[in-house]
Amino acid sequence: MKPSPLLIRLLLIACASALAVSAARIWWPGIAGGIAKLWWTGLALLTLAALLDFATGRHCRGLSGRREHPGNLALGVDEAIQLTLFNGGSRPLSLQVTDQVPAELRWAGLPVRMQLNPQQEIVTHYTATPVRRGLAAFGYIEVLASSPWNLWQRKVLLGENQDAKIYPNFLGISSLQALSTEQTLRYMGVHQQQRRGEGLDFRQLREYRRGDSQRQIDWRASARMQKLISREYQDERDQEIIFLLDCGRRMRARDGDLSHFDHALNALLLSAYVAIRQGDAVGLQCFAGSHSSLPPVKGEGSINLLLNHVYDLHSGTAHSDYTAAAEQLLARQQRRALVILLTNVRDEDSEDLTAAVQQLSRHHLVMVACLRERALDELLEAPVVDFDAALMHSAGKDFVQRRGRLLQELKARNTILADALPSEMHMSLVETYWQLKRSGKL
The missing domain is CATH 1.20.58 (Methane Monooxygenase Hydroxylase; Chain G, domain 1)
Incomplete structure (x- = not known):
């Protein structure tokens, strides 16, 4: 009291x-x-x-409470947390209600004041927004109950400790599950290139359509059915995509409310979802701070396995050693695969990065997905009004030019590039993967 x-x-x-x-x-x-x-x-x-x-x-007999919330939360997505309080006692209670919210969530709408009569139940809500991935532990519901004449307040802990997992923003994936691959790509705004020729894997027989090539016609089936029957092909399946994810200190830079690392995870999950829908297997290897890995998986449930594997991954303060990451991947991955390196490239990485890419390219098809810093674009677009601004503009332009030369050097070595702002990387990554798939290079 x-x-x-x-x-x-x-x-x-x-x-x-x-x-x-x-x-x-x-x-x-x-x-x-x-x-x-x-x-x-x-x-x-x-x-x-x-x-x-x-x-x-001094006693609050009969007062009880419980909390209801989703077991899985998405980073940056508002969720309503429900608190239910019941007064099973014989006297009215004047309450001030708050909650022991985890540090991984930003909340609004607390504390709540209420008057709870005997045998009355009240349901209230507050809003929680996850700001950091991982396991979030809720404590107890904290209630300050006033005495009958409001001269004293008693602190009462109600409910129980509860956990919730905070994942990368997977709501985009769940909204695409009912769509076909082509519908998914159109929904995301990804430009689909016209396929050159047919795919490599036979899919099914169907009636002839205007525009089908003569090579597609199955003459034996046509004779049996007394009408033209065409073979339909699909892109080759059962290929492997390995994401090489940089967990180093550069990925801690922020773009909006999310870090580069969180943007990279969102891009990874969406592109992995598209690849799994295409019948390919998706794997993961982390480097620079975390050495977590997941062998290539495919089929239903694979995206959930990937989500549960990465939801508590975080970037660290270690330096990104691309050569060591390439050697580690080559030791584990024997079968030819598309290796997608997700990182924040800078010109001082030139020697290490080109050596790693060259080493990987001997056995795999390599794509470097570069997160471009929005702050550099804003710096170059800002007006030059004084000497300090001129120095900053010159330094920024020099940095961008040296970074561009590194990307050109990688491109000259037949490395596939996806260079985009963090918030746009998911579209760039999916579009580049789809172009490779359609071209038959994968």
């Missing part, structure tokens, strides 16, 4: 009136005795009331 704001105000008034009584003894000694008796009477009444209120309000 602790004194309520009302009791504290009353005690402050009593102290101020005590000073007034002391002043009256000096200035009005004739009436000071009567004023003093009134003050002592009031103090005695306040003390008695406080003691009685303490005795009757």
Whole structure:
């Protein structure tokens, strides 16, 4: 139990009136005795009331509460957390309700004040927004219950500890599950290149359509069905895509509300989802701080396996060693695959990065997905108004030019590039994968 704001105000008034009584003894000694008796009477009444209120309000029998929230949360997506309180006691309760929210969530709408009558149940909500991936641990529901005369407050812990997993923003994936691959790509705004020729894998027989090539016609089936029947092909399946994910200190840079690492994870998951829908297997290897890995997986449930593998991954402070990452991948991955390196490229990486790409290219098809820093674009677009701004502009332009030369050097070595702002990397990555798939290079 602790004194309520009302009791504290009353005690402050009593102290101020005590000073007034002391002043009256000096200035009005004739009436000071009567004023003093009134003050002592009031103090005695306040003390008695406080003691009685303490005795009757020290227990909150019958008060219970529970919390309801989704077990899986998505980074950056608002969620409504429901708190339910029930008063099974015999007296009304004046409550101030808050929650022990994990540090991984930003919340709004707490505390909540309510009046809970006997045998009454009240449901309230507050909004929580995940700001960091991983396991979030909710504590208890904290309630400050006032005594009958509001002179005391008792802290009561209700409910139980609960956990929730905070994943990368997978809502984009769940909204695409009912769509075909072509519909998914159109929904994402990805430009689909016209396929040159047919795919490599036979899919099915169907009736001839205008525009089908003569090579597609199955003459034996046509003779049997007494009408033209065409063979339909599809892109080659059962290929492997390995994401080589940089977890180094550069990926800690922020673009909007998310870090480069979180943007890279979102791009990885969406492109992995498209690849799995195409029948390919997707694997993962992390480097620079984390050495987590996942062998290539395919089929239904693979995207959930990938989500559960990466939801608590975070970037660290280690330096990104591309050569060591390439050697580690080559030791594990024997079958030819599309290796997608997700990183933040800078010109000082030239020697290490080109050596790693050259080493990987001997056995695999290599794509470098570069997260371009939005701050550089904003710096170059800003007006030059003074000498300091001119120096910053010149330095930024020099940095961009040196970075561009590194990308050109990688391109000259037949490395596939996907260079985009972090918020646009998912579209660039999916579009580049789809072009490779359609071209037959994969």
